[in-house]
Amino acid sequence: MRKRISVIFCLVVSLFTFVTLDSSIDKALGAEEKYPSRSIDMFCAYVPGGYADLINRFFVKGLEKYLKVLVIPGNKPGGGEVVAAIELANSKPDGYTVAFLADGPLIITPLLGKAEEYRDKLRIVAKLICTTQVMAVSTESPWKTFQEFMDYAHKNPGLTYGHGGVATAMHIRAEYLNKIGNLKMRGVPFKGDPEVTQAVLGKHVSAGFFSYQAPKRLADAGKMRILFSFTPPGFGPDPTLPTITSFFGKDTPDILPPSIYVVVPGKTPENIIKVLEGATEKVSQDPEFVNNLKTLYAQVCFTDSKTVYRDVLLKQGSIYKPILQSVGLKVVEGKEGMMAGVQ
Amino acid sequence: MDLFGGLLSGFQVVLQPANFLYCFVGVFIGTLIGVLPGIGPIGAMSILLPTTFGVSPVSAIIMLAGIYYGAMYGGSTTSILVNIPGESASVVTCLDGYQMARSGRAGPALGISAFGSFIGGTFSIIALMFVANPLASVALKFGPPEYFSLMCLCLTILIYLAKGSVIKAVIMGLFGLLLSTVGLDLTTGKPRFAFSAATLFDGIGIVPLVMGLFGISEVLTNIEGPLERIIFKSSIKNILPNLDDWKRSAGPITRGSVLGFLLGILPGGGSITSSFVSYTVEKKVSKHPEEFGKGAIEGVAGPETTNNAAAGGAFVPLLVLGIPPNAVMAVLLGALIIQGVAPGPTLINDHPDIFWGVIASMYVGNIMLLVLNLPLIGMWIKVLKVPYGILMPLILLFCLIGAYSLNNNIYDVVIMVIFGIVGYILRKFEYEEAPLVLAFILGPIMETAFRRSLIMSNGKFSIFWTRPISAACLIIAVLLFISTGLSIYRKTKPKMTE
Numbered sequence: 069m070r071k072r073i074s075v076i077f078c079l080v081v082s083l084f085t086f087v088t089l090d091s092s093i094d095k096a097l098g099a100e101e102k103y104p105s106r107s108i109d110m111f112c113a114y115v116p117g118g119y120a121d122l123i124n125r126f127f128v129k130g131l132e133k134y135l136k137v138l139v140i141p142g143n144k145p146g147g148g149e150v151v152a153a154i155e156l157a158n159s160k161p162d163g164y165t166v167a168f169l170a171d172g173p174l175i176i177t178p179l180l181g182k183a184e185e186y187r188d189k190l191r192i193v194a195k196l197i198c199t200t201q202v203m204a205v206s207t208e209s210p211w212k213t214f215q216e217f218m219d220y221a222h223k224n225p226g227l228t229y230g231h232g233g234v235a236t237a238m239h240i241r242a243e244y245l246n247k248i249g250n251l252k253m254r255g256v257p258f259k260g261d262p263e264v265t266q267a268v269l270g271k272h273v274s275a276g277f278f279s280y281q282a283p284k285r286l287a288d289a290g291k292m293r294i295l296f297s298f299t300p301p302g303f304g305p306d307p308t309l310p311t312i313t314s315f316f317g318k319d320t321p322d323i324l325p326p327s328i329y330v331v332v333p334g335k336t337p338e339n340i341i342k343v344l345e346g347a348t349e350k351v352s353q354d355p356e357f358v359n360n361l362k363t364l365y366a367q368v369c370f371t372d373s374k375t376v377y378r379d380v381l382l383k384q385g386s387i388y389k390p391i392l393q394s395v396g397l398k399v400v401e402g403k404e405g406m407m408a409g410v411q
Numbered sequence: 412m413d414l415f416g417g418l419l420s421g422f423q424v425v426l427q428p429a430n431f432l433y434c435f436v437g438v439f440i441g442t443l444i445g446v447l448p449g450i451g452p453i454g455a456m457s458i459l460l461p462t463t464f465g466v467s468p469v470s471a472i473i474m475l476a477g478i479y480y481g482a483m484y485g486g487s488t489t490s491i492l493v494n495i496p497g498e499s500a501s502v503v504t505c506l507d508g509y510q511m512a513r514s515g516r517a518g519p520a521l522g523i524s525a526f527g528s529f530i531g532g533t534f535s536i537i538a539l540m541f542v543a544n545p546l547a548s549v550a551l552k553f554g555p556p557e558y559f560s561l562m563c564l565c566l567t568i569l570i571y572l573a574k575g576s577v578i579k580a581v582i583m584g585l586f587g588l589l590l591s592t593v594g595l596d597l598t599t600g601k602p603r604f605a606f607s608a609a610t611l612f613d614g615i616g617i618v619p620l621v622m623g624l625f626g627i628s629e630v631l632t633n634i635e636g637p638l639e640r641i642i643f644k645s646s647i648k649n650i651l652p653n654l655d656d657w658k659r660s661a662g663p664i665t666r667g668s669v670l671g672f673l674l675g676i677l678p679g680g681g682s683i684t685s686s687f688v689s690y691t692v693e694k695k696v697s698k699h700p701e702e703f704g705k706g707a708i709e710g711v712a713g714p715e716t717t718n719n720a721a722a723g724g725a726f727v728p729l730l731v732l733g734i735p736p737n738a739v740m741a742v743l744l745g746a747l748i749i750q751g752v753a754p755g756p757t758l759i760n761d762h763p764d765i766f767w768g769v770i771a772s773m774y775v776g777n778i779m780l781l782v783l784n785l786p787l788i789g790m791w792i793k794v795l796k797v798p799y800g801i802l803m804p805l806i807l808l809f810c811l812i813g814a815y816s817l818n819n820n821i822y823d824v825v826i827m828v829i830f831g832i833v834g835y836i837l838r839k840f841e842y843e844e845a846p847l848v849l850a851f852i853l854g855p856i857m858e859t860a861f862r863r864s865l866i867m868s869n870g871k872f873s874i875f876w877t878r879p880i881s882a883a884c885l886i887i888a889v890l891l892f893i894s895t896g897l898s899i900y901r902k903t904k905p906k907m908t909e
Contacts, residue, residue, distance in 0.1 A: 115738055116457030117745030125461065125749070143457060144818065146613045148595065151820070228867050234600030256555075256866050257597050259859075262734045262741070266678060269732065272554030272867065281748070285733050289756035363751050397600065 103163050103340050104137045111142035112168040113152030119261075119279055119364060123197055123328060124168045126360040130351035135343075148233070149173040150182065153331075157186035161333035163340035166193075169331045171237045175384050178407055179392060180235065181400040188408035189334045193341055194348045195371040195380055197361065198325040200304040201238055203229075203245065203296040204283035205275045206268055214295040214310050217275070218249050225252035227274040230264040233257055237326040240391045241298045242277040244323055247394065248316055255395075268292065280305060280365040299325050305365045323387050324380065327369065334408070345373060381410045414540055417759075421767030425775050430470050430768070437474035438776045441481020442783060445488070448495045448622055448813045452482040456742045460749075468750035469765050473772040475746055479739050480532055480722045480773065483682065484780045487524040487715050491517055492794050493806055495626035499617050500682035500718040502848055503690045505625050507703060507710030514706050517792050519652040523708055524715040525784040526652070527664050531716035532777040534668035535675070535723025539730075540770060547731035550676045555863035556874050560884035561677075562857035565684060567891045568691035569846040577899060580846040583837075587850030590615055591858075598862045610822040617683070617852060619814045619827035624844045626810045627831020630803045632838055651788070652708070660712035663693045667716030674717075675724025678736035682721040686714035687849050723773065729754055730766060 112124035153173040159165035268276035286292035297309035352370040463471030486498030491508035511520040594614030605611040674685035733755030735741040868874035
C-alpha cells in the first residue's frame with residue numbers, strides 16, 4: 069500500500085515538474101508566443117463598485133471580445149492610485165498585466181514630485197475615457213444658475229464647497245473655477261463623491277464638485293441642481309450646462325476633462341503595445357461599450373499613445389501646475405515633474 | 412403603493428425560485444466569508460459582481476445584499492471560538508464570547524449570537540420599511556461638527572471597555588489615536604508617518620490590525636503553553652442558550668436593535684462603532700458589570716444584535732438617497748448602476764420591484780441564516796476539540812491568507828504580523844486591545860470632522876456648540892466623562908483614605 073502511494077506521489081511530482089520545465093524551457097529558448105496566448109490581468113486603482121471599477125469591468129468585457137482571451141478585472145486601491153501605479157511598474161512587462169489609471173498618478177502625482185518609484189517605468193497605451201465633472205448645489209439653495217451663484221459669491225466671499233480630496237482632479241477643477249470666476253470660496257475636503265453628496269444635500273457646504281452621475285441622479289429626483297460642467301462645449305452628457313469657454317469666453321484656457329488611460333509597464337515590447345492599442349481602439353468603437361459608458365455618463369475619447377504624451381499630459385500638466393501651487397502644494401519643475409516620455 | 416402592498420409584492424418577487432436561490436447563495440457565501448478571518452464581504456461581492464451582469468437587477472442585489480448581512484452572522488463564529496474576529500464588526504464579541512467558549516459555553520454564545528443577529532436584522536428591516544425616508548433626512552443633518560461631537564461621545568465610552576486599569580485603557584486609546592494618524596492627511600494631502608511607503612498612504616488597515624492584535628497574538632500566547640494542554644476544563648454542554656441566558660439577553664438585544672439601526676444609518680457610524688457602543692451601554696446598565704470581559708452573555712448578545720441591525724440601517728442612505736454609507740454599499744451601488752438602475756429618491760417609484768424585493772429578501776435571508784447557523788453550532792463546537800498543535804497553525808494560515816486577500820498586498824500581511832507581536836507584548840503587560848481598536852477607528856473620523864468644521868467656520872470653534880445636534884452630543888460626552896470620573900473617584904476614595 070505504502071509503495072503504491074509512493075509511486076503515485078512520484079508520478080504526480082514528475083508530471084508537475086515536467087509541465088513546469090516545459091514552459092521554462094520554451095521561455096529559455098526564446099520561443100515566441102503569439103500575444104495574447106493566456107489570460108490578462110487588468111486592474112484599476114479604486115475599490116470595487118466605484119466609478120473607475122465599473123468602467124474597468126465594461127472595458128474588460130470589450131477587451132475579451134477583441135483579444136479572444138480571458139481578461140480578469142482586479143482592484144488595487146490606495147494612496148491616490150499610487151499603489152496601483154507602483155504595482156504596475158514592478159510587474160513583468162509581458163503585456164499580461166495592464167492597468168487603468170487616471171490623471172492622478174500620471175499627471176498630478178509627478179507634478180508633486182511623488183512619482184519617483186514609477187515615473188519612468190510606465191508606458192501609456194492609450195487614453196480611453198473622458199469623464200464629466202460638475203458643480204452642483206442643493207435645490208433648497210437660492211441659486212438657480214451659475215451666474216446667480218457667482219454674483220452671490222462676489223458679494224459674500226467665503227462660501228464653502230466640497231470636493232473629493234486635496235490635489236485630486238476634481239479639487240484642481242474646483243480651484244480653477246474659483247480662480248477664473250473670482251469666487252473666493254473655501255474648499256472642504258471629503259473622501260470621495262458620496263461624502264460630498266451628503267454634505268451638499270445636508271447643506272453643510274454651499275456647493276459640491278463631483279462626477280456627473282451622482283448629482284445627475286439627485287437632480288432627476290429634484291434634490292440637486294447642476295450649475296456648471298467641466299467639459300468642452302458640446303461634449304459631455306448635458307451640452308446645455310455652462311462650461312469654461314462657453315461662460316468665460318473662448319480665450320480662457322480650458323481644462324481637459326479628467327481622463328482614464330490604459331497603461332502597461334514601461335519595458336513592454338512595442339509589438340504588444342500595438343496589439344493592445346489596436347484592441348483598445350476597437351473597444352472604444354464598440355456600440356455595447358459606448359452604451360455601457362452612458363450609464364455612467366462617461367464618454368469615449370480615444371487618443372493613441374504618441375498623441376497622449378505630446379498633447380494631453382503636457383497640456384494638462386501646464387494647467388494643473390499653477391493651480392496646485394495656488395493651494396499651497398509644492399510643484400516640481402521641468403521634466404522631473406512629468407511622466408517619462410512627455411515631449 | 413402602500414407599505415403592506417409593497418411588501419407583499421416584494422415577497423412575490425423574492426419567492427420566485429431563481430430569486431430564492433440567489434438569496435440562499437448570497438447568505439451562504441456571506442456566512443462563509445464572515446467565518447473566514449480577513450476575507451470580507453467586499454472581496455466576495457467584487458468577485459461575484461461579474462456574475463450579476465447577466466441576471467436581473469433584483470436578483471443581483473438580493474444575492475449581493477445577502478453576502479453583506481450573512482457576513483455579519485458568520486463573523487462571530489471565530490470571535491467566539493478562537494478569539495479572532497471574522498469580521499471587523501465582530502471584534503467586540505471576542506471580549507466575552509471567547510471567555511464563554513473557554514468556560515465550556517461556546518454553544519450558548521454562538522446560539523445567542525445567531526438569535527440576536529436574527530432579531531437585530533429583522534428589526535432593522537421593519538424599521539427600514541417604516542422610517543427610512545424620515546431617518547434619511549435626519550442622517551443628512553449630521554455634518555462635520557456633528558460627527559466630531561458624536562465621535563467625542565463615542566470616545567468617552569472607551570473608559571468603559573476596560574476590564575482592568577482605566578489608565579491603561581486611556582493609554583491604549585491614545586496609542587490608537589496615534590496609529591490612526593498614519594497615512595495621507597486628508598486636508599493637506601501630505602503623508603504622515605508613511606515613511607515614503609505608498610502602501611501606508613491610506614493608513615494602517617483596520618482588518619490587518621485587528622487580526623494581528625487578536626488573532627496572531629492569540630496564537631503567539633498559546634505557543635507558550637504545553638502542546639498537550641486540555642483546552643477547556645469543563646465539558647461542553649447545552650449547545651443552545653437556556654432560560655437564564657435569554658432573560659439576561661433580552662434587554663441587550665432590544666437596545667442593540669435600536670442602537671445598531673440608528674448608528675448604521677450614519678456614514679462612518681457603521682457596524683464596528685455601533686458594536687462598541689452597544690457593549691459599553693450594556694456594561695453600564697448591567698447589574699453585574701464586573702462580569703464583562705469574563706464571559707458575560709450580554710457582552711455577546713448586544714454587539715452581535717447591533718452589528719446586524721447596523722447592516723440593515725446602512726441600506727437607508729443607499730436606497731433612499733443613493734448615497735453609499737460604506738464601501739460595501741458602494742459595491743451594491745455599483746451593481747445597481749451596471750444594471751441601469753439609479754438608486755436614489757425615485758427608486759421606490761421607478762423600481763418598486765427592486766426596493767421591495769430587496770426588503771422582502773432580507774426577511775427571507777435572515778430566516779435562512781438562522782436555519783443555516785443554528786444546526787452548525789454543534790459542528791463549530793467540535794473545532795474546540797482540535798488539538799492546539801493543529802488548530803493554531805491552521806488559524807495562522809487562515810489569518811495570513813485572509814490578510815493578503817484584502818488588497819492582494821503583501822504589506823497587509825506584514826502589518827498583521829507586526830501587530831500580532833505588538834498584541835502579544837500588550838497582553839504580557841496586561842494592556843487591553845479593545846480601547847486601542849476603538850480609538851483607531853474613531854480617530855480619523857474625529858480628526859477629519861474637526862478640521863472640516865474649522866474650515867467651514869473659518870476657524871471659529873463656536874461651530875461646535877451653536878449647532879444643536881453637535882452641542883447635545885458634546886454635553887452628553889462631558890456629563891458622561893464627569894460621571895465616570897466621579898464613580899472612579901468614589902471607588903478609589905476608600906483606598907486612598909486608608
